Amino acid sequence: MKVVIIGAGNVATHLAKALHAKHVQVAQVWSYHYQNALTLANEVNAKAIESLKEIDQQADVCLIVVKDDAIAEIAQQLKGFKGLIAHTSGAVNMEVLSGVAEHYGVFYPLQTFSKHKILNFADVPLCLEANDTSALHTLKELAGKLSSNSTEVNSEKRKILHLAAVFACNFTNHLYALSAELLKANDLDFAILRPLISETAAKVEHALPLDVQTGPAIRNDEQTLKKHEELLLQQPQLLEIYKTLSNSIKKTR
Amino acid sequence: MKVVIIGAGNVATHLAKALHAKHVQVAQVWSYHYQNALTLANEVNAKAIESLKEIDQQADVCLIVVKDDAIAEIAQQLKGFKGLIAHTSGAVNMEVLSGVAEHYGVFYPLQTFSKHKILNFADVPLCLEANDTSALHTLKELAGKLSSNSTEVNSEKRKILHLAAVFACNFTNHLYALSAELLKANDLDFAILRPLISETAAKVEHALPLDVQTGPAIRNDEQTLKKHEELLLQQPQLLEIYKTLSNSIKKTR
Numbered sequence: 395m396k397v398v399i400i401g402a403g404n405v406a407t408h409l410a411k412a413l414h415a416k417h418v419q420v421a422q423v424w425s426y427h428y429q430n431a432l433t434l435a436n437e438v439n440a441k442a443i444e445s446l447k448e449i450d451q452q453a454d455v456c457l458i459v460v461k462d463d464a465i466a467e468i469a470q471q472l473k474g475f476k477g478l479i480a481h482t483s484g485a486v487n488m489e490v491l492s493g494v495a496e497h498y499g500v501f502y503p504l505q506t507f508s509k510h511k512i513l514n515f516a517d518v519p520l521c522l523e524a525n526d527t528s529a530l531h532t533l534k535e536l537a538g539k540l541s542s543n544s545t546e547v548n549s550e551k552r553k554i555l556h557l558a559a560v561f562a563c564n565f566t567n568h569l570y571a572l573s574a575e576l577l578k579a580n581d582l583d584f585a586i587l588r589p590l591i592s593e594t595a596a597k598v599e600h601a602l603p604l605d606v607q608t609g610p611a612i613r614n615d616e617q618t619l620k621k622h623e624e625l626l627l628q629q630p631q632l633l634e635i636y637k638t639l640s641n642s643i644k645k646t647r
Numbered sequence: 648m649k650v651v652i653i654g655a656g657n658v659a660t661h662l663a664k665a666l667h668a669k670h671v672q673v674a675q676v677w678s679y680h681y682q683n684a685l686t687l688a689n690e691v692n693a694k695a696i697e698s699l700k701e702i703d704q705q706a707d708v709c710l711i712v713v714k715d716d717a718i719a720e721i722a723q724q725l726k727g728f729k730g731l732i733a734h735t736s737g738a739v740n741m742e743v744l745s746g747v748a749e750h751y752g753v754f755y756p757l758q759t760f761s762k763h764k765i766l767n768f769a770d771v772p773l774c775l776e777a778n779d780t781s782a783l784h785t786l787k788e789l790a791g792k793l794s795s796n797s798t799e800v801n802s803e804k805r806k807i808l809h810l811a812a813v814f815a816c817n818f819t820n821h822l823y824a825l826s827a828e829l830l831k832a833n834d835l836d837f838a839i840l841r842p843l844i845s846e847t848a849a850k851v852e853h854a855l856p857l858d859v860q861t862g863p864a865i866r867n868d869e870q871t872l873k874k875h876e877e878l879l880l881q882q883p884q885l886l887e888i889y890k891t892l893s894n895s896i897k898k899t900r
Contacts, residue, residue, distance in 0.1 A: 463870060485871050504839060506846055508859050513846070519839045545839065554833045555840075557875050558826035562840050563847045564862030565892045566819045571856035571899065573811035580807045586757060586772045586798065587808075587815050588852060593759055593766070594816045595848035599841055603824035606761050609817030617716060618738050622810050631895055638891050639818045642884060646824065 395536060398422045398449055399440070400468060401459035402430035404507045405482060407437075409459060412515045414438035416539045421450050426460075446471045453477050455536060457501060462486050469494045478532045484556030487549045488523050499524035499533050502552055506563050520544040521552055572632060604646060611643035648789060651675045651702055652693070653721060654712035655683035657760045658735060660690075662712060665768040667691035669792045674703050679713075699724045706730050708789060710754060715739050722747045731785045737809030740802045741776050752777035752786050755805055759816050773797040774805055825885060857899060864896035 395418050399410045402425035410420050420440040425431035431442035443449065449456065449472065456472060458465055458481040465481050469491050472479060479495040481488075484502050491498035500523040507513060520537040522544055524530035530546070537544035547555065570591060574584040597606045610618035619640055626633040648671050652663045655678035663673050673693040678684035684695035696702065702709065702725065709725060711718055711734040718734050722744050725732060732748040734741075737755050744751035753776040760766060773790040775797055777783035783799070790797035800808065823844060827837040850859045863871035872893055879886040 505843055506861055508850055517842050551833055557878055558829045559843055560862055561822045562826040563843050565822050566847050567856050567860055568892055568896050569814045569818050570851050573815040574856055576811045580804055589770045590758055590812055590816050591848050594819050595844050597761055598823050603820050603827055607820055608759055609813055625810055643821050
């Protein structure tokens with residue numbers, strides 16, 4: 395299988411490297427910034443291209459791995475591509491690719507990608523959507539090279555997954571950041587929280603979060619809730635978040 | 648070293664078992680419910696006691712591992728205990744034990760404990776506070792049996808740690824629960840989010856959360872934020888949390 399990668403950002407880099415490691419040929423890399431395309435192409439033994447017109451028509455798959463609002467415009471420039479075209483976004487409808495190629499689809503990795511952290515794709519859920527059985531077959535084959543965890547998800551459900559991921563990942567990381575801020579303001583090192591963060595995530599590996607909720611709100615421990623709110627009186631934003639989330643937890647009692 | 652455990656709940660059980668596993672003698676267990684004391688005592692080769700008056704005056708340490716608002720009352724019943732008395736709470740001042748014993752302190756494990764999940768104490772941060780050097784020495788010795796990660800923290804800072812832990816653990820787990828709720832309402836399985844949750848926690852093992860924040864709010868991606876808010880129009884509580892946390896993230900840009 396021969397793949398072209400459109401994009402050279404975080405996700406594009408992780409995907410291209412993972413494909414290359416699994417002996418899938420990454421033929422070409424394109425980026426708005428040619429220098430970035432060169433850098434990534436170099437790492438995966440591909441050719442950087444300056445223009446989308448140079449795309450290899452022999453390639454089986456073209457993956458559009460760019461910012462959500464750039465997908466439609468790039469897709470239009472790929473009109474007439476002979477292979478399968480897929481984007482990798484959680485929030486963009488598959489039909490943005492309709493009319494661009496005969497076979498199209500979505501290849502959405504439900505994971506958070508960081509620049510400097512190596513990621514094992516083996517258990518990354520790959521959410522696939524395709525416009526026909528041929529496209530689905532190709533996407534499944536590609537997914538199978540990377541992960542044992544691929545699943546068909548339509549555009550509507552994919553949007554829900556993307557939203558749920560904001561709660562479970564982006565908001566969660568922000569809570570880590572707020573706790574780090576609290577510690578820093580009191581000359582305490584964030585490192586002391588790391589075993590707790592790790593265990594909190596580990597707990598839901600085999601349980602449902604509702605079943606393992608702990609803390610003053612779920613116990614309705616008004617005394618502790620009040621003490622905590624008093625500690626946050628000088629930080630109205632933290633106080634608002636504390637109250638909002640505590641009230642939300644109480645409703646699950 | 649000979650230890651008495653007051654309490655037979657989640658934390659008491661984990662602590663007693665961990666001490667027993669490290670060959671620290673758990674001499675006695677007391678609980679409001681004698682049956683619970685019996686069960687735990689049985690597991691750690693200790694004697695269950697029905698009354699606090701039966702406490703072994705030869706014990707080196709008495710650990711009060713009960714609900715926060717019960718600590719003071721139980722401490723009063725232990726007045727005159729010859730060894731060291733410590734409680735294990737994040738939110739209760741050490742001075743609640745003043746006048747109860749000559750040597751007293753706090754032994755606060757900064758971790759989340761679940762009934763059915765075995766926990767490795769080796770890297771649990773144990774936050775110690777003591778009223779004198781003798782008590783500190785004893786607490787350090789006890790902590791050293793369980794974990795390589797003990798540190799001195801005074802009552803004021805311990806309260807901040809406890810509050811930060813609510814953000815990093817209790818609130819985080821609630822966000823997992825909200826994402827699970829979103830998925831369930833759309834016939835999606837929570838399992839698909841688990842690799843993301845695990846990676847989100849793993850990312851801050853070597854980085855600070857502020858440096859690895861991702862998602863639409865930190866990119867100020869108004870289009871996606873709007874789409875997400877539209878998806879939540881029928882769930883005002885989730886919408887409020889979405890807006891509150893997204894706004895809080897934007898302020899860190």
